[in-house]
Amino acid sequence: MTDSLAIEAIGLHKRFADVHAVRGLDLQVGRGEVFGLLGPNGAGKTTTLEMLEGLVPADAGRIRILGMDWRDRGTAIRTRIGVQFQSTELDDKVKVREALEMFGSFYPRARSAAELLRLLHLEDKAEAYQRRLSGGQRQRLALGLALVNDPELVFLDEPTTGLDPQARQGLWELVRQLKNEGRTVLLTTHYMEEAEALCDRVGIMDRGQILRLGTPRELIAGLQQPSVAEIEFLGSAPDIGPFAARWGKAVEAKGAIWAVPLTDAKKDLQAVLVCIEVLNLPMQQLHVRRASLEDVFLQLTGRSLRD
């Protein structure tokens, strides 16, 4: 156990009634790192987070946060971490500035509401009731509440779920800023592009376990099939059956697009084109792209993330 770790968890287990939510999870997050826990709904991300945040006791295993144990240093840990939940849970009639000031009052040292409002670009909403905020503004406020004590370690639970692309970009900017300020960030998400855009390292979670750990680049490079051909058609996509039979390997229809994982782009691409030629398919476009974390998840679990 070294103090260079912001989070250290060994052998965590959590069981709720008949659900074994987390089964033997190990995790180490270094200081200053942005770490992403990635996985579909029900993978155990939130439960893991709640154990790390000291909200839920683990059934087995041990946790150290900033070198301290929840059992004897709870208040000290709480003073130094910031937590953002999936949804804001404030009283409807609390104004933005009041919320920031109220949360600030819980800590021995707190940033001023004015500073946070500027950081969050919420200056013109300072006197608005929180229920009048848009989804993106609400998420920014929730992030602001997590930053009120100038925390060393920030937990973000699906910070951009339900946001439009523009609001999501805004939040990403804020997270990058946290990293630049030297804070450690642990975030959960089920958006692969979010993990790729923000995280130094990613842990892919499914059914209560971390299946694979590494930088997004390492995880993708470790794939059997590091690139993907995407085929688009004139009009709607034809039946994928004959193509799949002829191709003989995995292929996935995503709406109007077929995604064909390629082991060796140079050779496989020609084979794909031959299949299309022979079956006389009305192909309009063909792209080859680098595999994404989404493909990593698909290959690790055999399931798509959004199922």
Next chain:
Amino acid sequence: MNARIFLAQLKMGLILYTRIPSALFWIVAFPVVMLLGLGTVFGAKDDAGRKLVWEQAGPRSPADALLLTALAERGIVVDPVSPADAEARWRIGKLPAMLEGAEGHYRLRINGYLVGQAMQTEALVQEAFLVAQARAQGLADPARIPVTINSPGGHHGGPYAAYLLPGLIGLNLVMIGVFSTGIVDVTLRAKGGYKRLATTPLPRYVYLGAQLAVRIVVVLVAAALLLLVGAVTFGIFNQGSYASLLLVQMLGAACFISLGYLLASFAETPETYGGLANLTFLPLMLLSGVYFSLDAAPAWLQGLADLMPLTPLLRVLRAIFNDGASLASQWMGIGIVAAWTAVLFAMASRRFKWV
């Protein structure tokens, strides 16, 4: 540090209260409306302008005239109608009492739905009839047993409002606990508000203490307003010590806020809580004698009511407010409420879940 957090929470809680009109209405305005409304409706002087419908076919005889005079002396205004009209009016059901017949052969019909009102009229009509008979025989008016109207305690001739006011103060303590506290607790837990607070160093006892303080301040403000309206509108004043009144209110608030937290610990959603709260509140209220005395109820029901927390609380409040009683003289009622508070508080603390 904790004192600072407490004060900040108290201030924020009070500000939030003022921003929720419905909460303010039920706790602050509603009791005042009840006091003004019920106090006025039931507080009217009984003997002023009571109306009696007299159904009569023929012309009035001297006996009728004597009765009419005697009735008028008792403040009864007679409304003569023809038999046909009388029947029609009686059917509508709004007449408490109707006098029929003439020349000593009278019959008084009493409306079964309005017995309370009609029986008072009946007593006056009977009295007028005795007087009229005596006068017809040239005798002196029969003597009456002298009556003085005298409410127990300091309110000599005090109106119904004086009975009602301490009841409304007590009822408010139940409202703030069962409705204003419990529902907030359930909602916050369901929305994850407590969870969010649990990740901060805010000590739980400071948070809960501030929640308690906010509610006590609100009830005390509401009570002060009630006392003011009572004094200005009905001329009723607290006959006892204000310190006693304050202490008993704090005890009641602690009792019912504990009850609110206890009920909240059994509900997962605000909807479930609504059902639980009404299930508890309605019997408490109906058995308590807030609006009327339970004197006429069966003995077992009264015995049961006496053991519930609200009935003794109201009795103590009334004793202080109307009779100027000391706390010591009310030890029994205070003891029952204190015992409830201890039990409810212990159970609520035991079952309280932060996350």
